[in-house]
Amino acid sequence: xxxxxxxxxxxxxxxxxxxxxxxxxxxxxxxxxxxxxxxxxxxxxxxxxxxxxxxxxxxxxxxxxxxxxxxxxxxxxxxxxxxxxxxxxxxxxxxxxxxxxxxxxxxxxxxxxxxxxxxxxxxxxxxxxxxxxxxxxxxxxxxxxxxxxxxxxxxxxxxxxxxxxxxxxxxxxxxxxxxxxxxxxxxxxxxxxxxxxxxxxxxxxxxxxxxxxxxxxxxxxxxxxxxxxxxxxxxxxxxxxxxxxxxxxxxxxxxxxxxxxxxxxxxxxxxxxxxxxxxxxxxxxxxxxxxxxxxxxxxxxxxxxxxxxxxxxxxxxxxxxxxxxxxxxxxxxxxxxxxxxxxxxxxxxxxxxxxxxxxxxxxxxxxxxxxxxxxxxxxxxxxxxxxxxxxxxxxxxxxxxxxxxxxxxxxxxxxxxxxxxxxxxxxxxxxxxxxxxxxxxxxxxxxxxxxxxxxxxxxxxxxxxxxxxxxxxxxxxxxxxxxxxxxxxxxxxxxxxxxxxxxxxxxxxxxxxxxxxxxxxxxxxxxxxxxxxxxxxxxxxxxxxxxxxxxxxxxxxxxxxxxxxxxxxxxxxxxxxxxxxxxxxxxxxxxxxxxxxxxxxxxxxxxxxxxxxxxxxxxxxxxxxxxxxxxxxxxxxxxxxxxxxxxxxxxxxxxxxxxxxxxxxxxxxxxxxxxxxxxxxxxxxxxxxxxxxxxxxxxxxxxxxxxxxxxxxxxxxxxxxxxxxxxxxxxxxxxxxxxxxxxxxxxxxxxxxxxxxxxxxxxxxxxxxxxxxxxxxxxxxxxxxxxxxxxxxxxxxxxxxxxxxxxxx
Numbered sequence: 001x002x003x004x005x006x007x008x009x010x011x012x013x014x015x016x017x018x019x020x021x022x023x024x025x026x027x028x029x030x031x032x033x034x035x036x037x038x039x040x041x042x043x044x045x046x047x048x049x050x051x052x053x054x055x056x057x058x059x060x061x062x063x064x065x066x067x068x069x070x071x072x073x074x075x076x077x078x079x080x081x082x083x084x085x086x087x088x089x090x091x092x093x094x095x096x097x098x099x100x101x102x103x104x105x106x107x108x109x110x111x112x113x114x115x116x117x118x119x120x121x122x123x124x125x126x127x128x129x130x131x132x133x134x135x136x137x138x139x140x141x142x143x144x145x146x147x148x149x150x151x152x153x154x155x156x157x158x159x160x161x162x163x164x165x166x167x168x169x170x171x172x173x174x175x176x177x178x179x180x181x182x183x184x185x186x187x188x189x190x191x192x193x194x195x196x197x198x199x200x201x202x203x204x205x206x207x208x209x210x211x212x213x214x215x216x217x218x219x220x221x222x223x224x225x226x227x228x229x230x231x232x233x234x235x236x237x238x239x240x241x242x243x244x245x246x247x248x249x250x251x252x253x254x255x256x257x258x259x260x261x262x263x264x265x266x267x268x269x270x271x272x273x274x275x276x277x278x279x280x281x282x283x284x285x286x287x288x289x290x291x292x293x294x295x296x297x298x299x300x301x302x303x304x305x306x307x308x309x310x311x312x313x314x315x316x317x318x319x320x321x322x323x324x325x326x327x328x329x330x331x332x333x334x335x336x337x338x339x340x341x342x343x344x345x346x347x348x349x350x351x352x353x354x355x356x357x358x359x360x361x362x363x364x365x366x367x368x369x370x371x372x373x374x375x376x377x378x379x380x381x382x383x384x385x386x387x388x389x390x391x392x393x394x395x396x397x398x399x400x401x402x403x404x405x406x407x408x409x410x411x412x413x414x415x416x417x418x419x420x421x422x423x424x425x426x427x428x429x430x431x432x433x434x435x436x437x438x439x440x441x442x443x444x445x446x447x448x449x450x451x452x453x454x455x456x457x458x459x460x461x462x463x464x465x466x467x468x469x470x471x472x473x474x475x476x477x478x479x480x481x482x483x484x485x486x487x488x489x490x491x492x493x494x495x496x497x498x499x500x501x502x503x504x505x506x507x508x509x510x511x512x513x514x515x516x517x518x519x520x521x522x523x524x525x526x527x528x529x530x531x532x533x534x535x536x537x538x539x540x541x542x543x544x545x546x547x548x549x550x551x552x553x554x555x556x557x558x559x560x561x562x563x564x565x566x567x568x569x570x571x572x573x574x575x576x577x578x579x580x581x582x583x584x585x586x587x588x589x590x591x592x593x594x595x596x597x598x599x600x601x602x603x604x605x606x607x608x609x610x611x612x613x614x615x616x617x618x619x620x621x622x623x624x625x626x627x628x629x630x631x632x633x634x635x636x637x638x639x640x641x642x643x644x645x646x647x648x649x650x651x652x653x654x655x656x657x658x659x660x661x662x663x664x665x666x667x668x669x670x671x672x673x674x675x676x677x678x679x680x681x682x683x684x685x686x687x688x689x690x691x692x693x694x695x696x697x698x699x700x701x702x703x704x705x706x707x708x709x710x711x712x713x714x715x716x717x718x719x720x721x722x723x724x725x726x727x728x729x730x731x732x733x734x735x736x737x738x739x740x741x742x743x744x745x746x747x748x749x750x751x752x753x754x755x756x757x758x759x760x761x762x763x764x765x766x767x768x769x770x771x772x773x774x775x776x777x778x779x780x781x782x783x784x785x786x787x788x789x790x791x792x793x794x795x796x797x798x799x800x801x802x803x804x805x806x807x808x809x
Contacts, residue, residue, distance in 0.1 A: 018042045040091045047086035048516060051079050055515040060523070071335065071534055076522025079515060084110075087507050087518055108506040113491045115481055115503045122483045123431060133163055173438070174473050175224040178269055179235045181283075182218030183317065183370035184437040185377055187426035189213050189240060189387065195421060198338055198391060199330040201450030202242040204421060212241040214484065215426055216440055217317040217373070220252075221272045222283030227362040228369035229353060230283040231312045231574070236322035236344065237442045238424070241488045248446040249342060250466065254311055255323035257407045258300045260549055262461015267293065286581035295590040298552040298618060301598060302408050305559040308574030310352035310567060310638055315797070316372045318383040318649075319351040321641070326459040327404045329452040329533055330391065337533045339392050339404060339454065341411060343418050344385040349643025351797045355573065357743045360710045368711075372649075374429055381649045381676065382427045388418035401626040402555070403548035407458040409555055412630040436484045441470040452533045475499050492521040550621040553597040554628050560599050562636040566800040572602060573805065576609035585612075593618045645795035648676030652794070653712040655733060655756075656683050656698050659722025662691025664750060664783055665698050668716055671787050677794075682707050684730065692720050704732040709739035714794045719751030719780040728759040737762055742807050744798035748776040748790045750783060761809050766801050774799030 017025050018041035063074045085091050093107045108114070114121075131139045139160055146158035154161070188210045195204035203211040218235035219226065234253040239246060258268050271293035274280050281287055285307070294300045306312070314320040324342030331337050353361065361368050376383060390411055397404045404411065430436035443466035444459065453459055470479045476499030479485060494510045509517030523529065560568065575595070582588045588610060595603040596617035607614045634640050652672055654665060669679040683689045683700035690697050701707075709715070715737065717727065727733045737760035740747055749757045754777050764775050774793050778786030793799070 014042045014045070015039055018045045040085065040094075043083055044085040044088070044091050047081060047083035050082045051086050051518055052515040054079050055519060058513050060513065071531075072526040073523065073529065073531060075525025075528065076513075076519060078520050078522055079518040081518050087520075089506050089508060093506070108504075111490070111492070113503065116486045116488060116491055118488075119431075119436075119483050133160060134167070173475070176473065177469065178220050179218040179237075180224040181222050181226050181228070182216045182235065182437060183373050184214060184216035184430060184440060185373060185383075185426040186428040186430065187213050187215065187382070187424065189238075189422055189424050191422040192420060195330070196332070198332055198340075199450035200333050201247070201330070201448055202244045203240055203247070204450075212488065213424065214239045214241075214436070214440060215424070216437060216442070217369070219283065221269075221285065226283035227366040229313060229358040229361045229366075231285065231307065231355070231358070231578075232283065233307065233312065234314060234317070234320060236320075238322075239440065239442060239485075240448075242448055243489055244448040244450075245489045246446050246485075246487045247448045247451065248442045248444065248466075249324055250442045250444045250462070251322050251324045251342065251344075253314065253320040253322060254303070254306045255325060255341070255343075255410050256303050256306065256555075257325055257458060258294075258303045259297065259458060260299050260406055260408055260545065261457040262459075262465070264297070265458075265461060265465070286578040288582050288584055288587060291579065291582050291591055292584070292587050295587055295594055298594055298597075298621070299408050299549075301552050301594055302556040302559065304575075305556045305571065305598070308571045308578070309559075309563070310354075310570050312574075313353040313355065313358045314369075315351040315353055316348075316376075317369050318373065318376060319346050319348050319643075321345055321350055322385065325407055326456045327397075327454040329454060330389075331450055331452055331531075331533050335531070335533070337394075337452070337535075339394065339397055341390040341416075343388040343390070344424060345388065345418075345641055347384040347386065347643070348648075349797070350638045350641040351643070352638060354743050354798075355570070355577065357710050357739070360708065360739070364708045364710050373426075376649050377426060377429050379649070379678075382425050384426075385424040386420050387422045387424055388420050390416040390418055392416045401548070401628060402551060403546060405454055405456045406549045407456055408552070412558070412633045413635045414630045414633055435482075439474065439479075439482050440484045441466075441474060441479045441482070443467045443470065447530065449528075449530045455535070478502065494521070547622065551625045552621065554625060556598045558628060558630060558633060559636055560602055561631065562633045564637055564639055566803060567637060567639075568602070569803075569805060572605040572609065575602075575606045579606065579610055588612070589615050590618070643795075643797075645792070646676065647672075647713075647791055647794045649678065650713040650794055651678045651680055651711065653702075653707065653709070653715045653736070654679055654681045655715065655717045655727055655736070656681050656689045656700065657720075657723040657726040658690050659692045659720045659726065660689060660698060661719040661723075661750070661780060662696050662698055664718045664720075664780060665691070666696070667783060668718060668787065671784075671791075675791055677791075680707065680712065684726075684732075692722065704730065704736065709736040709745075710743070712740070712745070713797070714746040714748070714790070715740050716748045716790065717750065717753035717756045719753055721752045724752040724756050727753075728756045734760045738809055741802065741809050744774065744800050744803060746774045746776070746790060746793040746796070746799065748778070748786060750778055750786060751780040763809075767804050767808065768801075770801075772799065772802055774802065 013025065018039065060074065060076060063069050081087050096104050096106050131142055133139060145154045145161045147154050189203055191204050191207060191209045193207045203209065216235065216237045219228065219230055219232045220235060221232050222230055236253050237248065237250045239248050259265060272285050272290045274282055275287060275289050294304060322344030327339050327341055329337045330340045365371065373383070392411070396416070400411070400415070402409045444462040445467055447453070453463065471477055474482065478498050478500050481500070481502040494512055496505065496510050507517055512521065512523070513519065560571065563571065579588045579591060589612060592603055592607050592610070592612065593615040595606060596614065597620060603614050654668060656665060665681065672679040680701050681698050682702045682704060685703050686700055688697035688699050717724070733756065737747070737757060741762045747757065747762065757775070762775065764772055764777065766772050776786055776790045776793060
């Protein structure tokens, strides 16, 4: 009888099994834990077995059932790992640093995602470094391609040339379909107080808490290379890098929108973009297809009042309001909800360009707004806004004559006041425009606990559209790993792979529930994680709109009636100019017929400007509308936020020529700089201009050729008889002063320079005969008093009292 084979020792069996990736023993070997402790593979297998055995079933399954469980999801549970190797991708992770030459590093730290954090982790600098290829190979000659002989053909083996040209050929990414042209900056949001009574959202957790932000401003219709000053909506998008993850508040500088339902958004954009048969006009709405669409979509009327107003041509990104547009929800720790609308009011006040100025600025400096933002931050004049909220209940919303889910409607501040909750400050320019401003990816779906959506049908489409856009623009689903998009909050999930993946995930698990990953990452549960507000719903599955969406004109009337006479005149001029560019008379008349429902005064003035009779009004969807709660709202006028009257960052042109009072110029510059303004001596050409009586020469910062009037907020012509005579003879000076006058700017002449203003037909009196507060004349001996008056007048921004239609100068 053959002897019974001797069983392999526990130690031998465990060691052998640990070296296989295809099978394992039927059961844990006896005494393996004691015998295999010195072998890292055996120790790993034992730890995995112990960890998996600690979860004999999915304890969360019973908590997935029922209404109460849906309202308060329970948190998952992390399983303790007997040994760190149980959660590792490889036991060789312990080899690092000088053992591996430094590439692998020290390995992943428990619970840490090293791909997130401050941008310092990806900033680069080449100071003191030689030029290399993308592979780190030093380049000996960056001036010549590799050739067969000095006059021979370039060789295909020149990998340095090929890499450089290939990368250049692929430098561009698809531009955004809308909001393509923009400018951004870093900063922070600081809370005034805790809003714990309303929300658990991290930025509002306590007084003084600061949350990092990146803000991007943009035009909507133009392409990436278009101009900044087009008449258009401006994007006002904020990425909050909160403790709870990233929150994107993707808003505009107007609180309403053109359409009520996202299904119409492609139609709107196709209508306003350049007409497809010839690709014109660029960054402009003054063409047939746009007004054809708008005149057939009466819900757009309210938005068109805003777009034809001065709101559509802001003086600066720093001087325009921001709005979240939609109705959102605030949710507190008990799951209670309030509706909210978000507002941002600029500390500098709301100021605009005038249309003639905006058009000329487009030629003088197409980058006017992005340059203004950059220069202000570089100079330490940090832009600031006060964030406010309109907070209200669903019961309040139900009592309004309009529907808060309709994005073409506002809630007048007389009904729900704006509560100040914090300040938004931008204090750092990006290091690289492409890596930060161009690659930043906003998404209306990016919310954090304490916030939620309403049932706004336009918002519902944006939740999908933004993420879908970024996947196309930025090359795949991993756009969140680009440094500018990565959160500061921890990131841990089971999403893997895809184009341009950056993160290298440790461990063998990419699913949940699991035991082989120690149950991690586990669901956060209701106390820590995002839980959607439980909104009761009912009704049929239909395509349609509620009746309160059908009032398309009441709030358009409210906006028009809330403007000052000057602002109303600008709205009339906006419609008149845009509709004059329409080549199909029927479209023009249809739009004026729509305006009849807004205001007979508005429609009549626009019709006269177009040389047509006022047509009958377009039929209303619902003839009988409930009376509005508010018929005039002062907050809708730009004049409601005049700013503090200061002149920080305002640019002042100082016109000089040979024989100017150099001492006076020096004094003017000192006073303006002390007030934070930017004085800019401008002469017939660049270079030094000799002052009178052998005074110190004045170095011109600009010339009449490269620094036109529209770049400046005000102008001073200093004293000096010879200089005044020389300037009065220059046609460019006349044009400069006429434009300053016509655009409502503050103007000052000292001593003999008064004749320069007279030669340009600039009057000291307003059209009604009163003194023009924006024209300051003084003698050389009264320069201090004159500058005081000039500074006060400049702080008003514009002097619309002198405006006539058509202009008198």
